[in-house]
Amino acid sequence: MELQQLRAIVTGGASGLGAATAQYLAAQGAQVTLFDRDTARGTALAAEIGGQFAQVDVTSEASVAAGIAQAKAAMGGIDALINCAGIATGERVVGRDGPHRLDSFSRTIEINLIGSFNVLRLAAAEMAQNPGPERGVIVNTASIAAFDGQKGQAAYAASKGGIAGMTLPLARDLATQGIRVCAIAPGIFATPMMKGLPAEVQDSLAAEVTFPKRLGDPAEYARLAGFIISCGYLNGEVIRLDGALRMR
Structure with a gap:
């Protein structure tokens, strides 16, 4: 699937990994619709990249359905x-x-x-209407916490373990619709939340990474998402993006 012809939705698109992904895809020529609850940031970024913004609560079926309808109307369809x-x-x-x-x-x-899951099931129903054989691509965000979560991360690790665990069943379910599904499991990335920590804390976290000894750049997540979309044989896989970090 060619990025310059892509019609993509990015959830959490107003900041962090989502914003970096939206910026990268738009720079490749893709049409992008941002889903987020932060209207101010989302609207500003959409204007910056020439995309669209929809205020969406991913936990609400009605909110997601309205966002998908808005994205489809603006872009003429949904591919990713x-x-x-x-x-x-x-x-x-x-x-x-x-x-x-x-x-x-x-x-x-x-x-x-x-x-x-709420967003992907509704987006997949729209992708299934595209002409085949490849009708769409879904990239979910897991975390290395899904595999080696630390103390205090029971809830977070469970949520991301669920993302990792459903990747292959999703790929198998949606194969008949011509839709691929993968997940990225990021390590420690320099998102706005992380940048808000004291410099010494950021440095100590970076020191735990095997190589390179730094926090991940959200642009690296974005490029991997773009590669997954463009590589037609990549399906059903959870890819760690963590500098070989193994948390203890």
Whole structure:
């Protein structure tokens, strides 16, 4: 699938990995629609890259359906979905204030896992209407926490483990529709959330990476997403993007 002819939706597109992906795809000539709850940032970025913005809550079926209809009308169809919307939480199973809050666990699963599935199922239904044989590509965002999550990451690791675990079944389910599905499992990336930490904390995290000893650049995630979209034989795979980092 050629990037310059692509019609893509990027969730979480107003910042971080999503914003970098939207910028990269637009620079390759793709049409891009950003889904995000942050209207100010999303609108500004869409104007900057010549794309569209839709205020979407990925956990709401009605909100996603309206966003997909808006994207389809603006771009004339949908060929690709890159799911970057998500939250990061940290909480011990039993901490100083007692047991892990059930609402924070549920919310993490709802946004990261169920939200991703909510968008992809509705986007896939639209992609299935494209002419074949290859009708669409879906790239979900897992995390290395899915495989070696640290203490305090039970909710986050569970949500990202779900993303990783459903990759192959999704690819098998959607094969008859001509839709490929992969996931990227990023390590520690220089997203706005990470850049908000003190420099010494960022440096200590970077020192744990095997090589190169630095935080990941969101543009590197974006380029990998672009490669997955353009490489027609890549399907059903979860790709770690982490500088060989193995968390302890």
